[in-house]
Amino acid sequence: MAGAADARASTAAARVVMFPLPFQGNLSPMLQLAGALSARGLAVTVLHTAFNAPDPARHPGLAFVPVPVSLPESVVAGNDGNTKVFDLNAAMDASGSVVRDALASLLNKPGEPRLACLIVDAALPAVQKAAAEIGLPWLVLHTCSAACFRMYGSYGLLYGKGYLPKQESNLYLPVKELPPLQVRDLFDPSELPNQETVQKTMNLWNQTKMNSGTIINTFEALEGHELEMIRGELATNGIAVFAIGPLHKLSPTDGTMTSLLEEDCSCIEWLDTQAPCSVIYVSFGSLTQLSRDEFTEIAWGLANSGKPFLWVARRGLVRGVEKPELPEGFQRALLEGRCKVVEWAPQQKVLAHSAVAGFWTHNGWNSTLESICEGVPMVSRPIFGDQFANGRYVEVVWKIGFLLEGMLERGNIERVIRRLIEESEGVEARERAKDLKKKAITCLESNGSSKLVLDDLVHHLLSL
Numbered sequence: 001m002a003g004a005a006d007a008r009a010s011t012a013a014a015r016v017v018m019f020p021l022p023f024q025g026n027l028s029p030m031l032q033l034a035g036a037l038s039a040r041g042l043a044v045t046v047l048h049t050a051f052n053a054p055d056p057a058r059h060p061g062l063a064f065v066p067v068p069v070s071l072p073e074s075v076v077a078g079n080d081g082n083t084k085v086f087d088l089n090a091a092m093d094a095s096g097s098v099v100r101d102a103l104a105s106l107l108n109k110p111g112e113p114r115l116a117c118l119i120v121d122a123a124l125p126a127v128q129k130a131a132a133e134i135g136l137p138w139l140v141l142h143t144c145s146a147a148c149f150r151m152y153g154s155y156g157l158l159y160g161k162g163y164l165p166k167q168e169s170n171l172y173l174p175v176k177e178l179p180p181l182q183v184r185d186l187f188d189p190s191e192l193p194n195q196e197t198v199q200k201t202m203n204l205w206n207q208t209k210m211n212s213g214t215i216i217n218t219f220e221a222l223e224g225h226e227l228e229m230i231r232g233e234l235a236t237n238g239i240a241v242f243a244i245g246p247l248h249k250l251s252p253t254d255g256t257m258t259s260l261l262e263e264d265c266s267c268i269e270w271l272d273t274q275a276p277c278s279v280i281y282v283s284f285g286s287l288t289q290l291s292r293d294e295f296t297e298i299a300w301g302l303a304n305s306g307k308p309f310l311w312v313a314r315r316g317l318v319r320g321v322e323k324p325e326l327p328e329g330f331q332r333a334l335l336e337g338r339c340k341v342v343e344w345a346p347q348q349k350v351l352a353h354s355a356v357a358g359f360w361t362h363n364g365w366n367s368t369l370e371s372i373c374e375g376v377p378m379v380s381r382p383i384f385g386d387q388f389a390n391g392r393y394v395e396v397v398w399k400i401g402f403l404l405e406g407m408l409e410r411g412n413i414e415r416v417i418r419r420l421i422e423e424s425e426g427v428e429a430r431e432r433a434k435d436l437k438k439k440a441i442t443c444l445e446s447n448g449s450s451k452l453v454l455d456d457l458v459h460h461l462l463s464l
């Protein structure tokens, strides 16, 4: 396998080193970008932690180098996605020399293409700092939406104007500077438990703001206004912005190649037996957790909706339980063939299946983009981080789904599913989702916006 990567490297004009954040939703877009750059003739090396390491055998064109950073339990086995990111950066910063040495070992290697730059996940300021220390230019990949990029970049304003920290009294207040977000949609770092770690990461963030380019996994027709605002803001620092999404469609690297968990493909055979546009697909991504009660309410809400459904009940989905157990009596729904429950699905293939009518999602950015690209309308139930802002955009800006607000309770769930699948509002949301899918396809054509941006990005990398 190393042979293919070596053969490619010997003819490449330059090498790019990439450092993903080791969580599924961040790893996939970085590997997709790696695949797209490799297909354009660049040599690519992926540095990674032992935790959630990608499988090199699935990426024969890329080189992989493990970085021996020891990570705390809160990252490896912890529950809270936000805490994981902040603790991971603290660990990376504490082992700064390890990261720095790994980057430095790729500089000036005889017989190798020159190392042009690092592309690093935006949520890894500790790695950006290490690059700055050895004088290696770096670009930042944002695996969130452009709207969330703006939210993360506005903390000075959000605290300055009193939107944050959140208070009971201002949750429904519109954030005038970031429409259509409301205060309750914002990610509020002051709510996190370890404020010392949060502060340290924010400081790292500020130290590494100057970079050689900002890459965002979105596309012009989806977030044109947000991108225009970002370009305006970054132009003063001379930072180029590359809106290069949807990466999972732009890249030859598919979901199976980047999946950390084994996909249960029997769900595709099950979908083949279902009527066209009838099934609701339910998944809350790789990190979110629910209480036992919420899990039970979801099970009965889905069963009572009367619609066929495919549900990803991932290990660890229910807090404190290794493998979620379906409630008693629920087996009947399974036996009637009206539902299929799996631990992990080939999500991109599921969303592309003609039997799927809707997606109940937590609105992680990858899931949101994947749904948009297949023209599938959504029920949105954000749980943490950027998911609230994504859900707001789904309902208010693109109008391709509905937020499921309030208690996660079986009656509410049943109603929102019927609204999406049966009612005229759902039909309209599906029509708009199909239109948006057409726009996504257009941006990937040979003179489409994201294809042209990929050309620009390759030129830019070669110029560094």
Ligand code: UDP
Binding pocket: 024, 025, 026, 028, 255, 259, 283, 284, 285, 286, 287, 288, 312, 343, 344, 345, 346, 347, 348, 363, 364, 365, 366, 367, 368, 370
């Ligand atoms: N995913 C998958 N199978 C599943 C559930 C999720 O392959 O059963 C993939 C999904 O396609 C997406 C990623 O896992 O690419 C989840 O990323 P997202 O940003 O949506 O959410 P996160 O896991 O980061 O919360």
